[in-house]
Amino acid sequence: MFHAQILTLFPEFFESPLSCSIPKRAIEAGIVRVDAIQIRDFATDKHNRVDDTPYGGGPGMLMKPEPVVAAIRRARELHPDTHVVMLTPSGSRFTQAKALEFTGKPGITLLCGRYEGFDERICDYVDEEISLGDYVLSGGEPAAMCVLDAVIRLLPEVLGSPESAVLDSFSEEGILDWPHYTRPEEFEGKKVPEVLLSGNHAAIEKWRHEQARLRTSKRRGARVDHDEK
Numbered sequence: 103m104f105h106a107q108i109l110t111l112f113p114e115f116f117e118s119p120l121s122c123s124i125p126k127r128a129i130e131a132g133i134v135r136v137d138a139i140q141i142r143d144f145a146t147d148k149h150n151r152v153d154d155t156p157y158g159g160g161p162g163m164l165m166k167p168e169p170v171v172a173a174i175r176r177a178r179e180l181h182p183d184t185h186v187v188m189l190t191p192s193g194s195r196f197t198q199a200k201a202l203e204f205t206g207k208p209g210i211t212l213l214c215g216r217y218e219g220f221d222e223r224i225c226d227y228v229d230e231e232i233s234l235g236d237y238v239l240s241g242g243e244p245a246a247m248c249v250l251d252a253v254i255r256l257l258p259e260v261l262g263s264p265e266s267a268v269l270d271s272f273s274e275e276g277i278l279d280w281p282h283y284t285r286p287e288e289f290e291g292k293k294v295p296e297v298l299l300s301g302n303h304a305a306i307e308k309w310r311h312e313q314a315r316l317r318t319s320k321r322r323g324a325r326v327d328h329d330e331k
């Protein structure tokens with residue numbers, strides 16, 4: 103079983119996304135277990151404070167090292183092999199390859215920040231710093247949920263059809279998914295491309311790969327083979 107632990111000030115944030123669809127099924131099937139650890143339980147003062155003002159001045163508050171590091175230690179005690187990931191806008195960009203890499207670990211611990219982020223010394227206690235992208239969320243919880251969701255759907259036996267994960271965007275060297283169509287054949291004057299109705303599997307395969315590369319080139323400026331330009 104894959105163990106996910108979430109270090110957070112808002113455990114309730116995860117209740118709804120984990121109680122529907124694929125994550126719910128994966129938990130019920132015993133493929134993944136998710137435990138939230140409340141960082142505030144590790145506060146050391148009588149007011150249960152987890153934040154404090156930054157040295158040198160400036161706006162906002164920072165997550166204090168004592169409770170956060172104590173929570174990380176607790177997570178490592180519970181699961182000594184866990185891989186501790188700090189969610190921070192300054193981390194390495196999260197990718198499909200990273201999600202796949204995480205599935206090879208016995209478990210992950212996702213550390214969610216709030217306020218203006220973490221006291222820098224906390225970074226010495228984590229294995230990796232991950233960012234969801236170049237924008238700022240109000241807390242690490244939505245980022246942790248995205249990481250968790252991306253990892254869960256790649257765990258063996260989670261998807262009804264394992265080939266859908268293999269065919270997803272980014273699974274092939276950063277190439278986006280091709281366009282998909284379902285019934286009706288014509289919708290408000292927009293027709294399904296002829297080739298998809300042809301029954302010619304080789305032509306369909308070729309068209310899909312061409313479309314995926316063209317779309318990747320247009321939207322990401324990534325590579326496109328010469329004959330498809």
Ligand SMILES: C[S@@+](CC[C@H](N)C(=O)[O-])C[C@H]1O[C@@H](n2cnc3c(N)ncnc32)[C@H](O)[C@@H]1O
Nearest residue numbers: 189190191215218219233234238239241242245
């Ligand atoms: C308001 S943000 C702190 C932003 C920080 N002052 C900065 O500019 O980098 C609070 C918390 O949200 C989470 N967070 C915000 N944006 C994120 C992103 N793009 N990726 C991952 N975590 C993010 C982090 O856990 C962060 O500690």
